[in-house]
Amino acid sequence: MKSFSSIEWKSSAKNSWEMFKKGCGNIMPTLSKLSKAFLLPIALLPIAGVFLGVGSAIASNSVDGTFGYFFGSLLNKMGDVCFGNLPVLFCISVALAYTKDSGIAAITAVVGFLVMNGMQAALLHTQQADYSSIFVTIDGKKGYHQLYSLIEGTENKFEIKWDTLDFNLQDITGYFTKNNDLYTPVNSNRELIDAAGSVYYSLLWINKIPNGLITSNIGVNSLNTGVFAGIFVGAIAAKCYNKFHQTQLPSAISFFSGTKLVPIVTFVAVIPLSFIFMFIWPYVGMGLAAFGSASGDLPGGLDSFIYEIAERSLVPFGLHHVFYAPLWWTNAGGSIAEAFNRYDLAGLEVGSAKYNEYVKIQTEFVNIWIGNHVGTAVSWGLVTIGDDGKITNIFTDHTQAFLTIKTNISNQFPELWKSMGDQTxxxxVIAKINILNFTDLEALGLNIGRFQSGKFGFMLLGLPMAGLAMWLNVPKENRKEVMGIYFSAxxxxxxxxxxxxxxxxxxxLAPWLFYGVHMPLAAISFLFAGLFKTHVSMTVSGGFIDYIVFGVIPYFGSKAMSAKSxxxxxxxxxxxxxxxxxxFYFAVKYGNVMVPGRDGSSNVQLATKADYKASKGLNVDGSKIEDGKTSKASAKDAVEEARIQKATKIIEFLGGEANIVDVDACASRLRLTxxxxxxxxxxxxISLGGATGALIRGTNVQVVYGGEQEAIKPRMIKILDEQRKAKK
Incomplete structure (x- = not known):
């Protein structure tokens, strides 16, 4: 047997490492585009969130039927509808991101999304029990102590098969079906239901799919896949567009050539995807729901702490949007339906430890909920109000009250009941604050905001103070010159x-500052936010504006959360x-980090050509500025000229037109392949000014500009097109 020498082993290891690096280099552009795709719908969320939060506060503090109520409801619904349709928005955004913003691909993505969900709707149905397997309970308030079999009667009514005891139909308190000694409730249509009265669904061979895993996707009743299915459909639509939008078919069917062929191919391509989701998603969905619940059981904000370590570590690569999407918008981040269902008493032995624990939790929830929603409690028959406006009677059977609340929410407010993901x-909840609020759900162990509110801790004051610390490390003679840079940031x-x-x-300048100082402190901020159960949501980032909209207004406007929260x-x-x-002060000082201005130079950003000529009293075209002023047209031309020259230089520094494959941008970065x-x-x-850093990973290049990239991107694309046409 031939031995493997150390030289051969080292050569093999080196080749493996090179292959790994090459693979990572190829993956980065793909993930970078996916992260950019997520930013398109995310950019819509701030305004939608403001409308939702402000509208809810106005509506909840106005009398029904008044102008304030309808105006608040209008604003609320305008914002709410955006969040209700995130899956299709992600579908369109992914298609756009991978096809250089093609409108054809966007339309195709919608077609694919409709087809995929339509297939599921055709095969989705409720489960019905046979008459021969149905049983009833008598005086169900005392438990399932006596079961009687039924036979089919006339006019869809049940006829009792008399047994050892006599009773009337009105004595029946529940209908059940028996399967392997397990009793499941059924409704009058013989449909299997959960404890809240919501029907179970069946899809292919998979039975008892919870109602929370079924939702209306743009009007089609299908699997509640969150944003996952939309991402996959968008990717398929983009692939079909890129491959077939220039395809020429034979003359007999040439009408369907080019862009007309794309939606046809996509129509067929999503069929296997739809079946894949039907095969696995009920199991995946229930698994994600279990994960969402289990992660919330971690002690002392530990789930928030772990989340932020992972999320912040991905920020330098621009992949953090990919990481937090499932936790914000799918049941991996928790589910309202699951929060209620996990304390279902069905199947538990009366008097057992778990039974008593669940009854205690239900009682606590009911007491908190009634205290927060007296008006709703009255309308649902759980309390009565005397002439003096005080509560005169509280429903004493808390288990039945819990079931009533659960049933009414699931039946009357399905969008609230089926919502999943921390931000969703x-x-x-903000949209239906008079039905359910954050402190209610806290009693069920659902800490909404655990993957969001920790950002306020380091974004409101933490990082601004880091900026102050870096500025104080700049020599005193240079501080005035660089003050604007630090304080504006x-x-x-x-x-x-x-x-x-x-x-x-x-x-x-010093990555160890990011990973060794910033990331641990950010994770600690999340840890304490989770520990204190601060239910303050956000749009994208935790700034003061978001804090007012999702913290101050919900608290003072509708008491959506406690003062502590x-x-x-x-x-x-x-x-x-x-x-x-x-x-940061001591890390920069003793780590000798050359932050802007500390290297002895106050010129930390280069001026543009327009700035230079203006200082000489000239317009960009070389003409003299009359009366010391430039016309609006000249000023506009000067800015445009500077931008074009900057875009041209960036192309040169990227290795020229021949080395550039793709130009794209996200919220703060120019993303290039x-x-x-x-x-x-x-x-x-970086020497051209405006950029705070650049990252190169294989064939993926990211340049951080903050906002200027949206002006650079279209000009680079235009210049590249001109350069390539000139070569032909």
């Missing part, structure tokens, strides 16, 4: 939660301020 649930972070200008200032986050933020300040990453001059790009 938060917005659904700090204020932007505080107001809007946009962290890139500060984060990338130290990330590319609304304001503890300010305490966390106050604690993060000195932690970030001293952590090149043929050879070694040809990219990162320092040259």
């Amino acid at each position: 649930m938060a917005y659904s 700090a204020f932007t972070c505080f107001l809007t939660g946009i962290t890139e200008p500060i984060e990338y200032t130290f990330l590319f 609304a304001f503890a986050i300010l305490g966390v933020s106050a604690a993060m301020a000195p932690a970030y300040f001293f952590g 090149v043929k050879d990453g070694s040809l990219v001059d990162k320092d040259g790009i």
